[in-house]
Amino acid sequence: MTSQSSAVEPRQRRPLRLAEIFLLILALAGGVGGFAMVGLSIRGELPDQFWFRSGLLGATALVAHIVLRLRAPWADQVILPVVVLLSGIGMSMIWRLEISGSVGMAPANVAGSMQASLVGVVIAFALLWILKDHRWLRRYTYTAMVVGLVAIVLPLIPGLGREINGARIWVFIGNYSLQPAEFAKIALAVFFAGYLVTNRDTLALAGPKILGLQLPRLRDLGPIILVWIVSLAVLVLQQDLGTSLLFFGLFVAMLYQATSRSSWIVLGMTLFGAGAITAARAFPHFQARIDVWLHPFEPQYYDREFGSSYQIVQGLFSMANGGMFGTGWGEGRPFQIPFAFSDYIYAALGEELGLTGLTVIVLSYLLLVQRGLKAALSVRDGFGKLLAGGLAFAMALQVFVVIGGITRIIPLTGLTLPFMAQGGSSLLANWIVVALMLRISDSARRPSDLPVRGQVAAGAPAPEPEPILVGSPGSDGGTPVDGTPAAGTNLPRRRIADRAPDDTGGSSAPTEHIGTEGPPEHRPEHRGGERS
Amino acid sequence: MSELTFTLLRLGYLVLLWVFVLSAVAVLRRDLSLRSARSRKRSDDGGAAAPAPAAAAASPPPPRSSGPSKLVVTAGPLGGTTLPLSTSSILIGRAPSCTLVLDDDYSSSRHARIFPQGDQWYVEDLGSTNGTFIGDQQVTSPIPLAPGVGVQIGRSVVELQR
Numbered sequence: 176m177t178s179q180s181s182a183v184e185p186r187q188r189r190p191l192r193l194a195e196i197f198l199l200i201l202a203l204a205g206g207v208g209g210f211a212m213v214g215l216s217i218r219g220e221l222p223d224q225f226w227f228r229s230g231l232l233g234a235t236a237l238v239a240h241i242v243l244r245l246r247a248p249w250a251d252q253v254i255l256p257v258v259v260l261l262s263g264i265g266m267s268m269i270w271r272l273e274i275s276g277s278v279g280m281a282p283a284n285v286a287g288s289m290q291a292s293l294v295g296v297v298i299a300f301a302l303l304w305i306l307k308d309h310r311w312l313r314r315y316t317y318t319a320m321v322v323g324l325v326a327i328v329l330p331l332i333p334g335l336g337r338e339i340n341g342a343r344i345w346v347f348i349g350n351y352s353l354q355p356a357e358f359a360k361i362a363l364a365v366f367f368a369g370y371l372v373t374n375r376d377t378l379a380l381a382g383p384k385i386l387g388l389q390l391p392r393l394r395d396l397g398p399i400i401l402v403w404i405v406s407l408a409v410l411v412l413q414q415d416l417g418t419s420l421l422f423f424g425l426f427v428a429m430l431y432q433a434t435s436r437s438s439w440i441v442l443g444m445t446l447f448g449a450g451a452i453t454a455a456r457a458f459p460h461f462q463a464r465i466d467v468w469l470h471p472f473e474p475q476y477y478d479r480e481f482g483s484s485y486q487i488v489q490g491l492f493s494m495a496n497g498g499m500f501g502t503g504w505g506e507g508r509p510f511q512i513p514f515a516f517s518d519y520i521y522a523a524l525g526e527e528l529g530l531t532g533l534t535v536i537v538l539s540y541l542l543l544v545q546r547g548l549k550a551a552l553s554v555r556d557g558f559g560k561l562l563a564g565g566l567a568f569a570m571a572l573q574v575f576v577v578i579g580g581i582t583r584i585i586p587l588t589g590l591t592l593p594f595m596a597q598g599g600s601s602l603l604a605n606w607i608v609v610a611l612m613l614r615i616s617d618s619a620r621r622p623s624d625l626p627v628r629g630q631v632a633a634g635a636p637a638p639e640p641e642p643i644l645v646g647s648p649g650s651d652g653g654t655p656v657d658g659t660p661a662a663g664t665n666l667p668r669r670r671i672a673d674r675a676p677d678d679t680g681g682s683s684a685p686t687e688h689i690g691t692e693g694p695p696e697h698r699p700e701h702r703g704g705e706r707s
Numbered sequence: 708m709s710e711l712t713f714t715l716l717r718l719g720y721l722v723l724l725w726v727f728v729l730s731a732v733a734v735l736r737r738d739l740s741l742r743s744a745r746s747r748k749r750s751d752d753g754g755a756a757a758p759a760p761a762a763a764a765a766s767p768p769p770p771r772s773s774g775p776s777k778l779v780v781t782a783g784p785l786g787g788t789t790l791p792l793s794t795s796s797i798l799i800g801r802a803p804s805c806t807l808v809l810d811d812d813y814s815s816s817r818h819a820r821i822f823p824q825g826d827q828w829y830v831e832d833l834g835s836t837n838g839t840f841i842g843d844q845q846v847t848s849p850i851p852l853a854p855g856v857g858v859q860i861g862r863s864v865v866e867l868q869r
Contacts, residue, residue, distance in 0.1 A: 194734040201727040208720050216713060253731050260727060503717035528721065535724040542731055555803060 189248040192240065198256035199236050206232050206263015209504060213271040216505030222274065228289065232263060235296050242300045246307075247617035251546045254616070257539045258594055258609050262292055264536065265595030267504065268523055269516045277510035283597065291599035295606030303610045309618065313558045316369025323362035326355035327405060327422075331412055343413040344589070356409075356418045357604035360425065360569055361611070367426055368561035371433035375557075378434050402426045407450045414460050416451070417576050417588030421569060423447050428568040429561055432551075461586075468586040486513045490522035490581050494533075501529030517596045518589060521581050537578070540593075544571040550616035563615040566608050774826060775854040775867035783811055783863025792867070796822030799860055800833070807865070813837050814861030821852065821867075828852045828867055837861060 207229040214222030236259050243250055270285040306312070312319070329346050330336030337345050337352075346353045371378070406423040409415055427443030430436075455461040463482035470476055471484035471491070489512040496507060509515050509523030516523070525533050547567025551560045573590050580587035591598045593605040778790040778797060790797065790807055798805045800818035809818070815835035822829055831849040832839040839846040840859040857864040 194737070198727065198731055198734065201723070201730060205720075205724055205727060208723060212716055212720060215716075253734055256727070257731065260724075500718065500721060503713060504720070506713075506717075528724075531721045532724060535721075535728050538728045539731075542728070542735075545735075 189244075190252075192244055192248065192252055195240060195243070195252035195255060198253065199240060199259060202256040202260035202263065203229075203233050203236055205260045206267065209264055209267025210270065212504035213267055213274070214505075216503060217271070217274055222270070228266075228285075231289065231293070232259075232266075235293060239296060239300055242304060243613065246304050247613055249620040249622075250613040250617035251550065251620070253542055254546050254609060254613055257543050257546075258606075261536065261539055261594040264524065264528075265520060265592075265597075266292070268509075268520055268527070268595070269597050271505055271527070272510050272516045272523065275510040279513060280510045280516060283516035287599070288597045288602070291602045292594075292606070294599075295603040298603065299606035299610035302607060303614055306610075306614055309559050309562060309611065309614045310556060312365050312562070313369045313372070316366055316373075319362040319369070320366040323359045323366055324405065326359035326362060327409060329355045344415050344418060352599075354598065354600035356415070356421075357600040358607075360421060361566070361604060361607055363422060364425060364429070364562060364565040364569060367429045368558050368565055371429055371561055372557045375433035378430065378436075378439075403446050403450070406447075407454070411454060411458070414458070415589055416461065416464070416586065417573075417580075417590035420447070420576060420588065421572055421590065424572045425565055425569045428572075429565040432564045432568075433557075433561055464586045464588075468583060471583070486519065487581075487583065487587060489513065490519050491583070493522045494525035494582075497526040497529045497533075499530050501525070501527050501532055503527060517591060517598055518577075519581060520596045521578055521592055524595075536595075537574075540570070540574045544568075544574075546616065547612045550612060550619045554615050554619035559615045559618065563612060563619075566611055570605075570608065775828065775869050777868050778807070778821065778865055779868050780807070781857060781864045781866055783809065783861065785810055785863060789868075792823075792828075794823060796820050798833075799865065800835075809861060809863050811861040811863050814863065818860050819846070819858070821858075821865075822849075830858055835860075 210225055210229055211221055214220060214225060236255070239255055239259075243255065266285055266288055269283050269288050272280045273283040273285050330343050335346050335348075336343055337347055344354055344356055346355055403423065406419040406426075409419040409422065413419075423443065424447075427439060427447075430439040430443070451461075455465055460482070467476050467482060467484040467487060471487045473484075476484045477488060493507070493509055493512055493515075496502065501507070504527055507523075507526035509526045512519045512522055521533070521536070524536065528535075544567045547563050547570065551562075551564035551567065554560055554563060570593060573593060576585065576588055576590050577592045577596075579585040580590075591601040593601065593608075775792060777792055780786055780788040785807075788807070797807060798817060798820050799807045799809060799814070800816050801809055801811065801814050802816040805817060815833070815837070817833050818835040819839045820831045820833055822831065828851070829849045830839065830841070830846055830852045832846045841850070841852075841856060846858075852858065852867060854867040854869055857866045
């Protein structure tokens, strides 16, 4: 229950973010060291543009750090360095593949990757600058839903979408290609958070209980059925198992987070399993994937022309060649894996950094996800909790799907490793996710605004507070979040609000957490002000 | 570049990566320990912030040195939560503005208040729907609360402890 003390003293100084500086230096050393070693081992000298690119990386990190200091001084100090390290390692590997000169690696383009990252950073930190409070996003709950669904459907529109390597997930606008699903992920997380904060009570508490599982009522199932259909449509029409799994997993996880009913997980897994099995039966594309996953070394699968297990096998050989400590930057042969710069960057890194390096990468993702979940735990409003938890879970799921596919835990699907793989959409979208996480963690760790409210209450007559009927499900959706301290709403509620019927068992906030309400010493003032 | 240099660089790079991860973990741990140190400090400061700011900087305020020092939730969804006591009252309920926000369907938004007066802590019901109970007895007016006595608020039970 550390959240109890997270309210800290209101007079506390703004944090200096020294830990972040320290970690950033280490992270930059990782990225720049990667650049340098790639050049030294392949060309025997520092690569062209080494100084320019290292400087750019450093400058970007510095600017990001300064923006955080100015705009989100309490934001988590580990998130940014971790992302910088992952980006640095990813770029080093893309660079390494680019200058390997191998034919298959022709599309590897570190300049493009850096450009996309840079645009991502600019957008993310502009968002962080503009968006002072994540709860502002809640107003766009249904807009986000529309945006998300449109983004999912976009690649299916003839002329706009295009099929590449069997998956129809791309949109081409002029010379630029986009994977709208990456952005849909964020939009849907916003929508789910807003929707569930409003409706979680009905989802959690109404409905029959069967076999110890609290099942939801049939009519409350509407949205989950809708999302299930959409994710299946993605699966069938775009032939993209990864994205479909990501959306559906995100929704089920957020439902669970909102209602703490394990029945949703059982239900969700059953539905997804049924859908996936049916799809596997119905579409040869999936059946091929599964065969390749289960028997990659069988000659009949390895040698076949379409959907062969060549990539999986090369990835496995690559990681095996890396062994414990890897071959070192530039010494392995990761360019033999198809798409080593995007989908298979994990295996390529496995060859050159070994298990030791891969562990660092997985741990870095773990840290990132943990910080996201921590922000979700300690932030004080339900929307922020759900959003941070959902985004962190989506990140975790994406990493699992990618790494699981490469290491043959699950069938291979076409998702990209956040921050590392080459791919503009993914980089952009994940930087936005980071901005949202930072924003939420800032409001989670910010000392509560109690002194301000204390002054209001003690001074002039308190402005008319809306009677917030906490406890009645109808009003639950509208205002309760705004009543949290950081919103600066006037604390002393009218007594009428307290006397409102509590409809026992009706309204609950399963994920609301215990009070991180600030220093108790201010409370008497409040009450005094209220009475006067 | 010689084989040896390269091997050293290669291993050095891995060491660097691990130093990063371990430092990050250390930052997280420091975060935790800072928090708890701070909250301990705050429970001390809580006393100092009252009438005589300079009087008790280091030690907890005298009246409470013998009295209860914390409020513990002994049953209910938040079971195990403790709250350090200071000289101010503790508001308990479901509203996010309460000092102890209960995640309990059966408690009111502002359910009860536990406050000190003189050397004694009192519990007062704030017009809750389901009432506040000590044992079988409903709390209708502020009554003194001794340490170790459970107060039933919704499905939760809280008590003062030394």
